[in-house]
Each structure stands twice: as structure tokens, then as C-alpha cells.
Amino acid sequence: MQMFERWIARAKALWASPSVVPLTPPPAPVNLKDLSHHDPLTGLANRLLFEDRLDGAARRVEASGRRLGVLFIDVDGFKAVNDSYGHRAGDELLREVGRRVALQARQTDTVARLGGDQFLMLLDGNPDASAAAVVAARLRACLADVIRVAGRDLRLSCSVGIVLYPDHGPRAKLLAHADAAMSVAKQAGGGMHVFFEPHMAVNSEAQIDLQRDLRHALDLGGDGLSLDYQPKVDTKSGRLTGVEALLRWRHPHQGLIEPSLFIPVAERFGLIGMLGQWVIDEACRQQRAWQDEGLDLRVAINLSVHQVRQVDLVDRIEQALKAQRIQADRLMFEVSEIAAMADPQACVRLFEQFMRLGVQVSIDDFGMGNANLTQLRKLPACQLKIDRSIVQSLEHDEDAKAIVDAAVRLSHALGLNVVAEGVETTHQQDILLRFGCDELQGYLFARPMSPVQMALWARSSEAVPRPEPPVRLGRPN
Numbered sequence: 001m002q003m004f005e006r007w008i009a010r011a012k013a014l015w016a017s018p019s020v021v022p023l024t025p026p027p028a029p030v031n032l033k034d035l036s037h038h039d040p041l042t043g044l045a046n047r048l049l050f051e052d053r054l055d056g057a058a059r060r061v062e063a064s065g066r067r068l069g070v071l072f073i074d075v076d077g078f079k080a081v082n083d084s085y086g087h088r089a090g091d092e093l094l095r096e097v098g099r100r101v102a103l104q105a106r107q108t109d110t111v112a113r114l115g116g117d118q119f120l121m122l123l124d125g126n127p128d129a130s131a132a133a134v135v136a137a138r139l140r141a142c143l144a145d146v147i148r149v150a151g152r153d154l155r156l157s158c159s160v161g162i163v164l165y166p167d168h169g170p171r172a173k174l175l176a177h178a179d180a181a182m183s184v185a186k187q188a189g190g191g192m193h194v195f196f197e198p199h200m201a202v203n204s205e206a207q208i209d210l211q212r213d214l215r216h217a218l219d220l221g222g223d224g225l226s227l228d229y230q231p232k233v234d235t236k237s238g239r240l241t242g243v244e245a246l247l248r249w250r251h252p253h254q255g256l257i258e259p260s261l262f263i264p265v266a267e268r269f270g271l272i273g274m275l276g277q278w279v280i281d282e283a284c285r286q287q288r289a290w291q292d293e294g295l296d297l298r299v300a301i302n303l304s305v306h307q308v309r310q311v312d313l314v315d316r317i318e319q320a321l322k323a324q325r326i327q328a329d330r331l332m333f334e335v336s337e338i339a340a341m342a343d344p345q346a347c348v349r350l351f352e353q354f355m356r357l358g359v360q361v362s363i364d365d366f367g368m369g370n371a372n373l374t375q376l377r378k379l380p381a382c383q384l385k386i387d388r389s390i391v392q393s394l395e396h397d398e399d400a401k402a403i404v405d406a407a408v409r410l411s412h413a414l415g416l417n418v419v420a421e422g423v424e425t426t427h428q429q430d431i432l433l434r435f436g437c438d439e440l441q442g443y444l445f446a447r448p449m450s451p452v453q454m455a456l457w458a459r460s461s462e463a464v465p466r467p468e469p470p471v472r473l474g475r476p477n
Helices: 002-016 047-064 078-085 087-103 129-144 171-187 204-219 259-268 272-292 313-324 337-342 344-357 398-413 426-435 451-459
Strands: 068-075 110-115 118-123 147-149 152-154 158-165 193-195 225-234 240-251 255-257 299-303 331-336 360-366 383-386 417-421 439-441
Touching: 047 068, 047 110, 047 118, 047 171, 068 087, 068 129, 068 171, 078 087, 087 110, 087 118, 087 129, 087 147, 118 129, 129 158, 129 193, 158 171, 171 193, 171 259, 204 240, 204 259, 204 272, 225 272, 225 451, 240 259, 240 272, 255 259, 259 272, 272 299, 272 313, 272 331, 272 451, 299 360, 313 344, 331 337, 337 344, 337 360, 344 360, 383 398, 398 417, 398 426
Parallel strands: 158 193, 240 299, 299 331, 331 360, 360 383, 383 417, 417 439
Antiparallel strands: 068 118, 068 158, 110 118, 147 152, 225 240, 225 439, 240 255
């Protein structure tokens, strides 16, 4: 450990040393004759010039046995800023981001704007992993400082993918591998840097094809997309309390594609905002159709970490509610524990806006992250949902029982309703009833079903199981 700390200190000193090379000044305005090699908005190198510099640096590395590094930088949440404040503010923001990124480079390095909110940095100074990580950390820190745009103070985060050559693959794959590492950082919630690992490159071409088809489906108004609904059951009465909306995509050629495959693709390629809005609009539309048929169901919708950071999310929700004449309290948004803890301050602000609007909020997947109820109590939520992995371990794992017991007790003390998802056996149900869970959800009661099937199920008195009223007996054996 001491040796590792010395390496880190040495890398920091080397990278910060003014005797190596002075910092690059902010990019100068670009002459028209240089536009073929520079980005006209930021004055930075464009992809063409960057790839030329990368090729030359790689040849020198091959001849000398040294290393080079490439950092792929993506600004988190830029689209939301651009949509909310306009393209002029977005351009102003990108110029400032480019300036700050350039100030973190040495004169021998190259900084480029790839397009949109994506930037590249070539480290041409024999960096090792420690030195590259230090630069990435400095980049994240410099973008975290307040940026004033359109009269507003903004704080940004960025996702950074890092590759070293020749460690992380052939020269021709460096940018693709850096992009793959950046995507992993973004999928994990952003605001971090990630080194490339070989498994990240698997199916990268298939993901590109998938995002193209998903984008096409969204452009056609959600062609092939649909929502299934899974009921939640009250433990005291056995009656239906609401449903959770679950997204489905039937690809025109590949058939039904699992959300675990296409949602990360949507996040990676910037489609998650559009996809999430489709879900909100469709859920509200279905609620209106059910209400017109005399069926009033509260619908829960999952929000990703990227949607939590969407600055106009509440306005869009309010517009969807008004368009379908839906009462706000008939809608619930489920935010995972991991997403809530990724940016607690942003979540507090969002949840407070939800409260003012009147929609319900649930903390989803409890037990999967590092948070505890002391942290979560600061979030103005009304419900806590225990993750299915814990529920499915109840029959053989004492730790799982202890987690559920503590979660129910503390949640009730904080005024939170407790839901357990993934209930598949009567034994699991019995344990959850004894601990005092308020609602249950899972295959024991019903699988996700189409809107028509859901309406039929909800009207069937035989459809809903009638468990015995819960009796708290302490921790079951």
C-alpha cells in the first residue's frame, strides 16, 4: 500500500510540475482556413486532427516502447441544459467546457471536440495508469466548479473513459475502447472515470445497431414499444393497491428484447430522456383510458439516474398529467436507492418538486446500494421498496431477514409505506407478512400483463389472493 501511495504521489507531482511543460492556454479563435482541422465553436482540434496526432503519437510509442493515453470525456446532463435554456446557452456552455478541458492539458497533449458534448484528450507523455487517473480526476474537478450560463449558476459532472496504448488494444481500436469505457462510467451514474477492460468491447457493434433501431422506433412515436403492468397487493385486505409500468420493446426483426439490454443502450447513446418521456406519456394515456372505463389505478413509473438529473422533468410530467386530465396523486415515480445516492442533493430538490406537484415517490431497489435509512430519511418519499434479490433470499438467509425486519421497522417509524417485490412463494409471503410489509408484488400474485389483461384481472374478485392479516412475531426461524 505504501508503494502504491508513493506511485500516486509521484504521478501527481510529475503531472503538476511546471518544469515539464506549461499549461495550454485557452483555444484561440480559429481562422477560416483552419476549419478543416479545428472545431469552429470551441477552437479545439476536431476529430480529423486528433486522429492524425494520435496516429503519429502511436508510431512514436511503437518505436520507443513508451505509452500514450486517450481520455474520452462526455458532459453529463448536457442535453437537459440545452433543451431548457436554448442552443445559444448550450454553445456558451460547450465553449467554457472546452476552455477548462484545454487548461488541464500540457503543451504536448492534444484536446479535441468530437462533437456534441464529447471531448477527447491525448496524453502524449508516457503516462501510466496513475498519471492518467490524476488527469481524469482534475478534469472532473474543474468541470464541477460553478459555470455561469444564461444568467444561471450551473455545476457539471462528466464521465471519462481511459485507455492506454499499447495496454488496451490495437491503435485502430483506441477511440472505440475509450468510448466503451466512458459508456460504462455513464451507465453507472456519471461523474466518474473508468479504465477500459476487454469485456467492455463485446457487442459494441450490435449496440450501435440497436440504438439506431431504437431511435427509429421513437421517431415513429414508439413503434414496437409498449407497457405491461404488474399489480401490487395490500397485505391487510389482499386488494389491488396499484400497478407498476414495465417497458417492453418488440423489435421488428429480433422479436422481444429485454429491458436489461436496450435501456443501457438508450442511456449510452443519449436516448433515455426521449424513451423515459414516452413511458410517462403512455402511462398517463393508459390511466385516462382505464378511468374512462371506470377503473382507477395508481401507476408507478421507474426513473433512471439520468432522468433524475433532467432539469425540465417535473414540467414534462405536469404537461403529461394535464394533457390526459390525470390527478397527480395517481402517479408514482420509483427512484432506485443507487440513483438517489448518486446525487442526493439533486434528488432532494426533485422530490420536493414532486411533493409540490402532488405525485408520489418511492425509493426502489432498497438493499442494493450503500445507503441506509438514516440517509434516505432526508428524501421526502412516501414509500420504500425492498429489492427482489433480498426477498428471494428470505427462505435461507438470516441476513436477508434482518435487513427486511430493520427496513420495515425504521420505514414505519419514518412514516414510509413498505413494498416487497419479487415475491414468488407462499413462504416468502408468510415471512414478509410477519415482518409487517404493507404491500407485496411478484409472480405469486401475477406476472406483468397487457393493459387489457390488467383491467380484466383487476375486476376479478378471484384474481387477488387473500393472505391472513399480518401478525408481528419477531424474526421468523
